[in-house]
Amino acid sequence: MSGRPAWRRLGTVRVRFALVYAALLASTGGALVGLFLAYIRLAGLVQVGTRPREATGAVTAPVEPPVVEAEPADPLISLVVFVALAVLVIVTAMWIGWLVAGRLLRPLDTINATAVLIGQGDLSRRVQLTGPDDEFANLARALNAMLDRLHRSLDAHRRFAANASHELRTPLATNKAMLSVALDDPADTDFLELARRLRLTNQESIDTVEALLDLAETEDSTVGTDALDLAPLVRRELDAARQEIEHRGVTVTSDLSRAPTTGSRVLWARLIANLVQNAVKHNHPGGEIWLATGTAEGGAYLDVENTGSTIPADLVPTLTEPFVRTRGRTQTRADDSRGLGLAIVASIAAAHRARVEVTGRDGGGLRVTVRAERHGRHAATAQVLT
Amino acid sequence: MRVLVVEDQVFLAEAVQTALRREAITADVAHDGDDALAALEVVDYDVVVLDRDIPGTHGDDVCRVLAGREGSPRVLMLTAATRLHEKVSGFELGADDYLAKPFEMAELVVRLRALHRRNGPALPPVLDIDGLALDAFRREVYRDGRLVRLSRKEFAVLEVLMRARGGVVSAESLLEKAWDANADPFTNAPRVVISVLRRKLGEPSVITTVAGTGYRIETGARS
Numbered sequence: 001m002s003g004r005p006a007w008r009r010l011g012t013v014r015v016r017f018a019l020v021y022a023a024l025l026a027s028t029g030g031a032l033v034g035l036f037l038a039y040i041r042l043a044g045l046v047q048v049g050t051r052p053r054e055a056t057g058a059v060t061a062p063v064e065p066p067v068v069e070a071e072p073a074d075p076l077i078s079l080v081v082f083v084a085l086a087v088l089v090i091v092t093a094m095w096i097g098w099l100v101a102g103r104l105l106r107p108l109d110t111i112n113a114t115a116v117l118i119g120q121g122d123l124s125r126r127v128q129l130t131g132p133d134d135e136f137a138n139l140a141r142a143l144n145a146m147l148d149r150l151h152r153s154l155d156a157h158r159r160f161a162a163n164a165s166h167e168l169r170t171p172l173a174t175n176k177a178m179l180s181v182a183l184d185d186p187a188d189t190d191f192l193e194l195a196r197r198l199r200l201t202n203q204e205s206i207d208t209v210e211a212l213l214d215l216a217e218t219e220d221s222t223v224g225t226d227a228l229d230l231a232p233l234v235r236r237e238l239d240a241a242r243q244e245i246e247h248r249g250v251t252v253t254s255d256l257s258r259a260p261t262t263g264s265r266v267l268w269a270r271l272i273a274n275l276v277q278n279a280v281k282h283n284h285p286g287g288e289i290w291l292a293t294g295t296a297e298g299g300a301y302l303d304v305e306n307t308g309s310t311i312p313a314d315l316v317p318t319l320t321e322p323f324v325r326t327r328g329r330t331q332t333r334a335d336d337s338r339g340l341g342l343a344i345v346a347s348i349a350a351a352h353r354a355r356v357e358v359t360g361r362d363g364g365g366l367r368v369t370v371r372a373e374r375h376g377r378h379a380a381t382a383q384v385l386t
Numbered sequence: 387m388r389v390l391v392v393e394d395q396v397f398l399a400e401a402v403q404t405a406l407r408r409e410a411i412t413a414d415v416a417h418d419g420d421d422a423l424a425a426l427e428v429v430d431y432d433v434v435v436l437d438r439d440i441p442g443t444h445g446d447d448v449c450r451v452l453a454g455r456e457g458s459p460r461v462l463m464l465t466a467a468t469r470l471h472e473k474v475s476g477f478e479l480g481a482d483d484y485l486a487k488p489f490e491m492a493e494l495v496v497r498l499r500a501l502h503r504r505n506g507p508a509l510p511p512v513l514d515i516d517g518l519a520l521d522a523f524r525r526e527v528y529r530d531g532r533l534v535r536l537s538r539k540e541f542a543v544l545e546v547l548m549r550a551r552g553g554v555v556s557a558e559s560l561l562e563k564a565w566d567a568n569a570d571p572f573t574n575a576p577r578v579v580i581s582v583l584r585r586k587l588g589e590p591s592v593i594t595t596v597a598g599t600g601y602r603i604e605t606g607a608r609s
């Protein structure tokens with residue numbers, strides 16, 4: 001609630017409760033006092049009258065109390081009546097208090113009902129409150145943020161399981177078929193060759209599982225709010241990839257301006273590594289790579305462009321899906337990519353609320369631009385999430 | 387029977403090819419969709435074993451092309467996807483059967499034979515012509531109740547002749563159905579196999595030569 005202008009705090013539940021207390025207190029107190037005065041007057045304990053006022057310029061006729069020489073009532077009965085009425089007043093006040101409190105606390109019912117539904121399994125529900133932006137709205141926001149986090153985590157795990165089972169089926173089927181053929185006619189089998197092939201396929205399974213775990217990890221991560229600069233991270237990655245770049249004879253042109261942003265240093269480094277390695281691997285010998293970092297519209301950006309083979313236009317948007325490679329969803333022997341590089345990039349970017357744009361280049365190759373959110377806005381959201 | 391195996395995993399494709407060969411089924415291999423379509427232009431395959439996730443033209447698109455053509459071979463889809471909706475979409479594309487990976491080789495063979503049976507007019511599981519019986523599923527041939535031992539190639543050729551139901555089958559057709567892509571197109575291997583078959587099947591000879599055209603197995607009462 002801090003940071004909001006003071007006048008807005010008038011709408012909060014706390015203030016409303018306070019006002020209700022005050023109103024009830026005042027009215028109950030007033031009612032009781034009134035009753036008491038009536039009681040003592042009726043009981044004849046005190047003469048109640050008004051003193052003639054001093055004329056202060058205004059013409060005031062002396063007011064004489066109505067001389068009603070009533071019989072003083074039985075003190076005991078009066079007392080009983082007074083006490084009864086006083087109790088009635090107090091009970092009424094309690095009842096009104098109970099009604100009003102119930103009304104003020106109604107949002108809790110909504111929150112409770114939603115929580116029950118979510119508990120029964122529908123994780124896509126969120127708490128939706130209408131009404132003023134008060135403590136309950138705050139609670140609802142925090143709960144929704146928490147649910148988003150949980151949902152994302154569960155989704156990531158579910159996707160991992162689905163991807164793993166799908167991708168592992170093929171090497172498992174291959175091994176099963178090879179073994180079946182071998183055992184069906186052992187005399188006709190070259191077991192040494194079989195062993196070599198089994199080893200290769202097994203390694204493929206291992207690599208797939210490792211890559212999938214990497215992806216699941218990035219999807220499930222909470223991103224910190226460390227301040228960092230993308231430019232030095234890119235320089236460091238270029239250094240690390242120097243050998244491979246020279247080996248392939250690729251020319252790198254870089255224009256690295258300061259690109260401050262927040263998040264996880266490790267994950268950003270990973271994202272940069274994947275993009276640079278892709279740019280080197282999927283390039284012609286003697287090809288080119290252009291790297292740029294900087295700020296645009298208040299947010300940091302990273303641009304990686306490389307020459308290479310032409311990618312079909314309808315395939316480009318799907319490249320960030322797991323296991324999609326430029327030749328379709330398959331195993332290419334030439335490179336040992338597992339098809340998850342861009343999927344990991346997309347996942348890390350999403351965790352940082354950054355946008356990824358992938359476009360094919362005329363003449364072949366790919367261009368990937370990652371744009372981080374505007375600095376201030378990201379920090380605020382990060383506060384709510386952590 | 388001639389089958390095209392479309393599978394990009396080289397080891398798996400070879401294993402399937404070997405297993406089918408042992409079952410007297412001739413199998414060629416294509417590792418991507420474009421090679422598959424090219425091969426389908428050249429050879430009249432009986433059944434295609436099609437993996438969905440292949441490079442080049444996607445398996446689904448290959449299936450669509452085949453489903454749209456008259457007289458196409460039957461398609462058995464092979465894939466890692468096993469969810470119901472994925473199977474349904476496979477059938478909607480025009481697949482005739484669907485087998486999930488990993489699979490039992492024996493099941494693949496049986497399903498291929500079942501699909502082959504349905505090619506053209508429906509055929510019974512055991513082909514029987516005048517005392518000559520060929521059981522494709524068991525790979526057994528009987529002449530008047532007596533088991534005849536045939537090599538795989540001889541079995542394959544006899545199967546083609548019997549499926550023709552008295553129609554004439556040219557030597558080229560025999561070559562196409564019972565020999566794979568590595569065969570020399572000018573070989574006289576079919577003729578050699580026919581003569582061996584005649585010897586093994588005994589008298590009276592069931593296979594007649596139709597001069598200039600090919601061979602046939604006579605149906606109808608023998609004298």
